[in-house]
Amino acid sequence: MELENYDEFPQTIPLIIEDDIFLYPFMIAPLFLSNEQNIKAVEYAIEHNKLVMVTVSKHGKEGKRELDSFYDVGVVGNIMRKVSLPDGKIKVLFQGLAKGRILDFALEDSLFARVDILRTEEINEENIKSIIEVLIDNVKKLSRLNTKFPADLVKTIEENDDATRIADLISSVLKVKKDEAYKLFSQTNVEQRLLDIIEEIKKEIESFKIQKEITQKVNSKIEKTHKDYFLKEQIKAIQKELGGDNQKDEEIKAYKKRLKAKKEFMPKEAYKETKKQIEKLSRMNQDSPDASLLQTYVEQVLDIPFGEYANEKISVKSVEDQLNEDHYSLVKPKERISEYFAVKQLLEQRNIEDLKSKGTVLCFVGPPGVGKTSLANSIAKALQRPLIRIALGGMEDVNELRGHRRTYVGAMPGRLIKGLIDAKKMNPVMVLDEIDKLGANHRGDPTAVMLEILDPEQNHEFRDLYLNFPVDLSQVIFVSTANDARRIPAPLRDRMEFIEISSYTPNEKYHIAKDYLIPQELEKHGLKKSEVSINKATIEMIIGKYTREAGVRNLRRVFSKLCRKVVKQILNDPTIEKVTIGTKDLKTYLDNPIFEIDPAEKKNSVGIANGLAWTAVGGDVLKIEAIKLKGKGNLSVTGNLGDVMKESSRISYSVVKVLIDNKTLKIDDKIIPKSFKEEEEKEKIDSSEVYKRYDIHLHIPEGATPKDGPSAGITMALAMASVLSEKAIKADVAMTGELTLSGKVLPIGGLKEKLIAAYKAKMKKALVPRKNFDRDLDEIPEEVKSAMEIKAVDTIEDVLKEALEN
Structure with missing residues (x-):
């Protein structure tokens, strides 16, 4: 059947989208179709005696009909036969007649496409003849390497003088990717197409050569392995006849001997399992992969020190x-x-x-x-x-x-x-x-x-x-x-x-440094005690300003650094008999101080309260700041606080408002703002107006350090009470404790670390919850207790009484 029997091209015909390979003209091929659109296209073509266009999906999905999901070229042909299959699929016999190109495709009616015949350009017969000779030569080479190459294809090409037909025949058997197949299929310049096919054939030839080399290497390696195995077996047999190579037997005997020695100390189940595995190992071939795993197991078990105990006497x-x-x-x-x-x-x-x-x-x-x-x-x-x-x-x-x-x-x-x-x-x-x-x-x-x-x-x-x-x-x-x-x-x-095991006090750190760390580091660095002198003031300065930790690990590192510098100094100047390190020398050896707990301020301030905090490296003093701004009674909190502290700040603000309302915290009339309407009614202004007409901003430095925990309630409440009443907070008072809504002070943890921090900051008084005072004061070092007054507080009123100026 020829194209002349059908309408002239271009024309609109049903479209079948395959997911496998490009078909070529003059091919008769079976197609198995399951997509509903493809099946409709076939039925329409048969019913209306129409040609169909078969093209290929780009992404391996049969029948997908979206723009750019399939190639714009394919084969125009007719349906010779259709057979329905039990699973809903159909099998059709398709005859290709000519290559076609899709001119137009509408998504609304994706069953059809407007198609024109793909025509080739004029050819130069002399050039084509030379190229075909080279092509046939390469095809022969490929057929010798590829056993699956069609045997009669070379003969068919040699007998054919149609260059386009030759190109189609060879393209149909080449194993190329879809995009490469599309380029070969859609090329209208026959000369260029043949040259492209030669390139693809050369690639396949190289690929088959490499595969052949790899196969030969693998086969020779396998043969060598088998040969080595049989040789080893022969050697073993010879050595066995001669009474040699009893290494394995010796190992098994040694395992059994060790097992027997441990028998009375091993659990029965352990002895039984180990004996079973040794017997299994003795029956195994030594070169078996499982033998090495089993041998490892037996050795691990026999290495367990059953019955062996260190000095059992405890003193x-x-x-x-x-x-x-x-x-x-x-x-x-x-x-x-x-x-x-x-x-x-x-x-x-x-x-x-x-x-x-x-x-x-x-x-x-x-x-x-x-x-x-x-x-x-x-x-x-x-x-x-x-x-x-x-x-x-x-x-x-x-x-x-x-x-x-x-x-x-x-x-x-x-x-x-x-x-x-x-x-x-x-x-x-x-x-x-x-x-x-x-x-x-x-x-x-x-x-x-x-x-x-x-x-x-x-x-x-x-x-x-x-x-x-x-x-x-x-x-x-x-x-x-x-x-x-x-x-x-x-x-x-x-x-x-x-x-x-809580933090060490500065005094404890001094003794640890003097009696343990310095002697150990001197010995580690090969120095004699007589060669290095570090006085008490220097050690205390290192503890206070160059380390900040609960333990002494960083302190050890500092002394190690000092020792290294002293070693270098002695090596550079052999005349040095002794190196003395004083407080003034620390800048030379260790640069500037790194840490410093800010000492208590000398001047009392409004809105700045000293809170005590626990950290992973010991205690710290936090200065909690509060200011008031004209507003509507809102509270804003900054300082990278966690949820617990944010809630604590809101509770503290509510407690302060209650104190103002019930006149416990007295507000001076002079500081209450008046609107222009109230100029004449000064006596009627209520003290609660102070928190209604001001916003409070609470900040806990430093902003980059995350903070959280239930122990800053009384400090935040004090800062807000101070700023609203404009009463100054005593600068030498530090505190810790959480608040309830009723104003009671709850106990906290980490009291020892917190009070040590207050002691380092030279605070004169520390306010702590009553329960902590009664329960934990015995654990506080004497040097801390003697340096400051530690006072118990039960309610927020106690805190205000102790910390605010009268």
């Missing part, structure tokens, strides 16, 4: 002596640690086995650098037991603690079992560092595993997933550390006893 005196030798101050933590080991010593002496391994787990809680981990080191040293430190910070995978099952690639025991193997004893001191920073995610919740580890009722049968048998952890002395106990889940907190 409270040795613990106390070691703690006193390694740490200055920390009276209460040392006392509690001594009590803990006193109980263990008594149970040991009276041989009460049931309770020997039971008891609470100590958890040292405090800011960084106060000596939590070093306390655990001292305990291990005093007991003469190995120390194992497990860093829990950021751990999210539960298998890090419990071990990975052996079915996983790279499976290993958990950190606890690895700790026992490293310690080579079953009763080490194990420090669980940063237990408050354990995380949970889709891999599980490590805190749940910690419940089992730290529970004396369960940890004598702790099951590691890698080992697949229980291990007794009851003889391990667990000590944990945390910065913030509130972040530890409640069930886990219940397993532990918390020992608070």
Whole structure:
């Protein structure tokens, strides 16, 4: 059937959009169609005896009829036969007649497209003949490399003299991407098209050459592997005949011997499992991948120190002596640690086995650098037991603690079992560092595993997933550390006893520096005590102005820096016998002071109150400022405050308003604003007008530092009361406490750190909640209590009485 039997082109005909490959003229090809639009196009063509246009989707979606979703060229042909299939699809036999180009396509009636025949340009016969010879030559090369290349295609090309037909035949068998196929299909310059096809053939030739080389290399490697395997097997057989290569047998014997030695100390289940795995290993081929995994398992199990214990005798005196030798101050933590080991010593002496391994787990809680981990080191040293430190910070995978099952690639025991193997004893001191920073995610919740580890009722049968048998952890002395106990889940907190290690006072830091840090740093840097002199005033200046922390970690770094500079100084000038560092020399060695708590102001001010705050690095004095502006009684708060402090500021403002309304806070009539209508009615103005006609702006410097917590209520209320009544606040009074709406002062935390900060700022008086005064004053260092007056307050009225000028 020819095009002459149909209407003249261009004409509007049904459009079929395929998702696979371009069809070419003179091809008869089956099409399997499932798209509803395509099926309608076929039915319309058959019913009206119309030609159809078959083009290709750009994105591999059959029948998608949006602009730019299909190519604008394709094959015009007719439907020879249509067969309906059971699943709703149809199969049609399509005959291509000529290439066509879509001239127009309307989305409203996307079933049809206006199409014209794609005509080729005139050709130069001589040029085309030469190009075809080169083309045939390359096609032959490709057919020799590609076994799937049609065998009769070369013969068909050689017998054909139609350049367009030759180009179509070769294009139809080339494996190219859709965009490349489109370029070859739509090219109307036959000469250029043939040259493009030659380029594509050359690419395929190169590709097949590389594939062939890779295949040859892989095959030769496989053959070599097989050859090596058979040679090794032959060597083994020969050596076996000669009585040699009994390495594997020797290893198995050694494993069995080690297992037998541990038998009486191992749990029955552990012995049975290990013996089973050794027997399995002995039957395995040594080159098997599973053999190395099994051998690793057996070695890990036999490395666990079953039955091996460090010096079991616990001496409270040795613990106390070691703690006193390694740490200055920390009276209460040392006392509690001594009590803990006193109980263990008594149970040991009276041989009460049931309770020997039971008891609470100590958890040292405090800011960084106060000596939590070093306390655990001292305990291990005093007991003469190995120390194992497990860093829990950021751990999210539960298998890090419990071990990975052996079915996983790279499976290993958990950190606890690895700790026992490293310690080579079953009763080490194990420090669980940063237990408050354990995380949970889709891999599980490590805190749940910690419940089992730290529970004396369960940890004598702790099951590691890698080992697949229980291990007794009851003889391990667990000590944990945390910065913030509130972040530890409640069930886990219940397993532990918390020992608070709070900030050091400046006096304590001085003694720590003098007796511990400086001698240690001198020794570390190879310096003699006689070579360096640092006087008391210099140490105190370093503590006060070059470090700002609860502990002494940064203080140690400062002394380390001084030692380095002294070492360099001595090396540069060998005549120097002694280096003396005074307060005036610190600028040379350490530059300018970095930190400084602002001392108390000498002059009383309106609207500026001294609040006491707790931070992760100790206490601080916050100057809370308030001003009033003409307005309508609104409150604005700045200073990067959290939700708790924002709520606290609103409560404080309400409390101050109540104090003004009930005349507790007296307002002078002179400061109450008057409108022009009230000039004649001065006596009728109510004192509440002061907060109705002024806005309050409350600010807590520094603005870049986030602040939150329930302890600034009385300070904010005092600042607002001062600015509204225009009464000055005493500059040498600092305070801490939270307010209720009824004006009662609630207790707070971190009192020791806060009062130390007030002491450093040279405050003369500190106001604290009554409950804190009765409960926590014993913990406050004597030097702080003797330097300032600490007064208890019950209500906001007490605060105003103590802090405002009369």
